[in-house]
Amino acid sequence: MLLLQQIVNGLMLGSVYVTVAVAFTLTIGILNFLNFTIPTLFMLAGMVGWGLAYFGLPFGLSGPLPWPLALAIGIAAAILCSLVVERFTFRYLQTKYGDSTEHAIPLVSSLGFLLILENLVRIAYGGDAQRFPGPSGDLTAEFGGLFFRVPQLVSFFIVLALIVGLAWIMRATRIGRGLRAIAENPDAAAILGVETGRVVPMVFLLTGLLCGLAGALFAVNYGEVSPQMGEDIGSKAIAGMVVGGLGSLWGAVAGGIVVGLVEILTVHFFGADAVQVAVWGALLLTLLARPQGLFGHNAIGKGKL
Amino acid sequence: MLLDVKDLEVTYGRTRAVRGVSLSVAEGEIVTVLGSNGAGKTSLLRALQGARKPQGGKITFDGRDMTNASPATRLAAGMALVPEGRQIFVSMTVHENLLMGAYLRGEGGLDRDLDAIYERFPNLATRRDMKASVLSGGEQQMLAVGRALISRPRLMMLDEPSLGLSPLFVAKLFALIREINDGGLSILLVEQNTHMALDVAQRGVVLELGREMLSGSAAELAADPSLAEAYLGAA
Numbered sequence: 115m116l117l118l119q120q121i122v123n124g125l126m127l128g129s130v131y132v133t134v135a136v137a138f139t140l141t142i143g144i145l146n147f148l149n150f151t152i153p154t155l156f157m158l159a160g161m162v163g164w165g166l167a168y169f170g171l172p173f174g175l176s177g178p179l180p181w182p183l184a185l186a187i188g189i190a191a192a193i194l195c196s197l198v199v200e201r202f203t204f205r206y207l208q209t210k211y212g213d214s215t216e217h218a219i220p221l222v223s224s225l226g227f228l229l230i231l232e233n234l235v236r237i238a239y240g241g242d243a244q245r246f247p248g249p250s251g252d253l254t255a256e257f258g259g260l261f262f263r264v265p266q267l268v269s270f271f272i273v274l275a276l277i278v279g280l281a282w283i284m285r286a287t288r289i290g291r292g293l294r295a296i297a298e299n300p301d302a303a304a305i306l307g308v309e310t311g312r313v314v315p316m317v318f319l320l321t322g323l324l325c326g327l328a329g330a331l332f333a334v335n336y337g338e339v340s341p342q343m344g345e346d347i348g349s350k351a352i353a354g355m356v357v358g359g360l361g362s363l364w365g366a367v368a369g370g371i372v373v374g375l376v377e378i379l380t381v382h383f384f385g386a387d388a389v390q391v392a393v394w395g396a397l398l399l400t401l402l403a404r405p406q407g408l409f410g411h412n413a414i415g416k417g418k419l
Numbered sequence: 420m421l422l423d424v425k426d427l428e429v430t431y432g433r434t435r436a437v438r439g440v441s442l443s444v445a446e447g448e449i450v451t452v453l454g455s456n457g458a459g460k461t462s463l464l465r466a467l468q469g470a471r472k473p474q475g476g477k478i479t480f481d482g483r484d485m486t487n488a489s490p491a492t493r494l495a496a497g498m499a500l501v502p503e504g505r506q507i508f509v510s511m512t513v514h515e516n517l518l519m520g521a522y523l524r525g526e527g528g529l530d531r532d533l534d535a536i537y538e539r540f541p542n543l544a545t546r547r548d549m550k551a552s553v554l555s556g557g558e559q560q561m562l563a564v565g566r567a568l569i570s571r572p573r574l575m576m577l578d579e580p581s582l583g584l585s586p587l588f589v590a591k592l593f594a595l596i597r598e599i600n601d602g603g604l605s606i607l608l609v610e611q612n613t614h615m616a617l618d619v620a621q622r623g624v625v626l627e628l629g630r631e632m633l634s635g636s637a638a639e640l641a642a643d644p645s646l647a648e649a650y651l652g653a654a
Contacts, residue, residue, distance in 0.1 A: 288522065295508055295519055302506035305468060306566070307491040307523035 119260055120382045121375065126266040126335070128374020129273040133328035134351035135358065135366040135373075136277060137321045143361030144297040144317050150224040151199045152325050153348025154231045155192040159329030160339035161235050163188030164244050181248055185330040192326030193319055199227050200318035205311065228344075236341045243340035246333040269331040276327065280320065281363055289316055297361075350377070353397045359410020368408055372396070421446050421481055421605050422467075422498070422574055428475035429462045436462035438629040439476070444574060449596070449606040451616040451637070453646075454626035460609045461503055463626070464578050467607070468500040469493050481573070495523055497573030501580060505563040509552035513543050516551050516562055520569030529569075536565040557588030564595065575599070576607045581615065593619050617641045 134156055141149040166184035170176040179187070203223040253264040284290040292313045295303035300310065332347070333339050350373050358369025373393055380392040400407065422444040429437035437459045444450045454460050465471040467478060469490035478485045485493055507516050517536060521529050537544035540561045546554065551562060560580055567575055577596070581589045593615050600606050600619075610616035617623060617637045625633040625646060633643060640646055 288518075291511070291515060291519060292522060294511065295522075298508050298510050299506060301470065302502065302508065303519075304470060304490050305494075305500050305502055305506070306519050306570070307494040308519075309489070309491050 115259055117382070120378050122260055122262065124375035124378035125371060126263075126270055126374075127378060128354075128371035129270045130328050130332050130335075130347065130370075131351050131354045131373050132277070132367050132370030133273050133324050133331075134347055135354040135370040136280065136363060137324040137328075138351055138355045139358070139361055139363060139366040140280075140324075141317055141321060142355070143363075144293050145204070145314065147204065147220050147224075149199075149321065150221065150348075151196065151227045151231070152321065152351070153344030154228045155196055155322055155325035155344075156329040156332070156347055157235065157339075157341060157344035158195055158231060159185065159188035159192040159326035160246070160333040160343055161188075161239060161341060162191045163330055163333055164246050164339045165239055167247055168244070181246070181334075185333065188333075189323065189326030189330055192329065193322030195231070196318045196322030196325070197315060199224065200315050203227065204314065204318075232341050232344070239341070241341055243338050243343075246337050246339050248334040248337055263335070266335050269335055272327070272331065276324070277363075277367060280324075284363065289313065293317065350393060353393050357397055357400045357407055359407030362407070362409040365407055365409030372408075420444065420479075421448075422607065423479040424467070424476065425479075426476040427463065427466060427473050427478065429459070429466045429471055430474045431462070436629050437466065437473075437626075440624070440626065440629070440631050441476075442624045442631075442634070444605050444607050447600070447603055447605055448622065449600050449608060449620045451608040451610055451620035451623040452626060453610060453613050453616060453623055453640075454632075455611070457628070458626040459629040460626055461578060462629075464500065464576055464607075464609055467493075467498065467576060491523060494570060494572075497571070499567040499570045499572035499575050501563045501567045501575065501577045503578040503582065505556075505559045507551045507554075507559050507562050507566070509550065511551060512548050513551050513554070513562060514547045516566055517543075517569050520566035524570055532569055532571070536568060540565055557584050557591070560584060560588070560592060561595075564599075568599065572604065574605045574607060576609070578609045579611060580608075581610065581612045589615065613646070 134152060137152050138149065141147050163181070163185040166179045166187055167181045168178060170178045203220050249265055255262045255264055255267065284294060292303065292308045293316065295306065295308050296310060296313060304310070328347070329343075332343070351370065354369035354373040355366045356369070357372055358365025358367065376392050376396050377389050380388050384392070420443040424440065424442050426439045426441055427437055428435065428439060440459070440463060442450065442452070452460050452463065462471065466473045469488060469492075473486060476486070480493065480496055480498055483496060485496070485498070508519065511519070517533060537547070542558050543562060543565060546558070551559065554562060564580070580592055584592060589612065596606060596608065597619050608616055608620060617640055620637045623634065623637050623640045624631055625640065633640060633646060
């Protein structure tokens, strides 16, 4: 029963990784771009949410805000920031230097955004971890002897709904088809009137939404935020994405859950120090057996979403 | 004239792919652009579709200056391209490929247009919900033409549509081109299959190294000794 309880905990933790891994896989799958601002967007939602809930709006415009409002503004900040990144890394470089065949430059500039934003937050709020004043973690529900913390359970279903909604957007809507067309063949997409400059910001908007939401849910469930909080989540989400298969939506879901389970079970059996070894060991073993990941295709960057 | 191209210049780096080419397509006409590999046919079409900005000259469509218009603007005005190599989306279903043809125009009357495409191409109707990758080369070409038709074009530009098709499908393809032209659609046909192209077209232009070598009615071109020597002799 204890093991089963740990599996439940792993699923709950995994749902945070899933959300961030889906954000990574979306940009890789559509734009063939490993977006390193993703961990920062995650952190930004948590830290902005904490700042607003603790201090209130800047310049003394308000007292401390209620935490749900503070987190909603934090998510909005992550979305806004993601769109700024699109405008000043991806689009700028693409219009200036032609197509995005040179992937290293957007990647490095997104890494630059990561470090700048992380350190700006550090300057504003200090580098220490802060306790997030969310709902009480003691709210639990029991089903068949297993305990679920209510905020985690709610988070799990929010993530589930978001991903089902995202899969539906990609499959059944005009904008989803436009994105898949760009992912598979940008030239053919242009011939059919898909305007990259109008559609690509949608990818960054979704990225901001996913990461912001993940950061907010993390703050609520684990009760702690810090300027570094994106680093660990980001690396584990990348591991989850690769395990699931680059550019595959359901692969990222499966991979994120696998990483969450591996982490919790490793802590249970071997202690916390073994977590990174286990997660990245699992990644390497997966790649040895299936280089394309669990759900990936052989042709990286070609129409998988 | 529906399409009017004057003194078009297209340059890739230091290569002048299209050098001062002029051509026109009247309403309801089929005009073919002939020439060997590297003659500038595809560069000409890329400039007409909007993927490549011309360095000189003017493109007018239905009285509107399209020289620097975006691909989407041209498509919305009625210029549709069936690209070389078909360029269908193999990760999408047949139906989704057709819906991509309607990306710009929206949903109005779409169901009726889709039904008309499926009626015209029964092979596509039976594979409607399969991935387009299962289609044969000929069926993929039909899908590419169907996808362009769904955008409700006034001018369809086809880039080497017969390339890589079996003789049976080539014959079907040219019958199809004639049929959609009979429905009132104007056609600009870029081809290496000189015989077949001159057979369906009313007029033609022959390019060589980016220049216009010959132009005239299809009958004149078919009878021209220099063209016969260069392109028809081997066929």
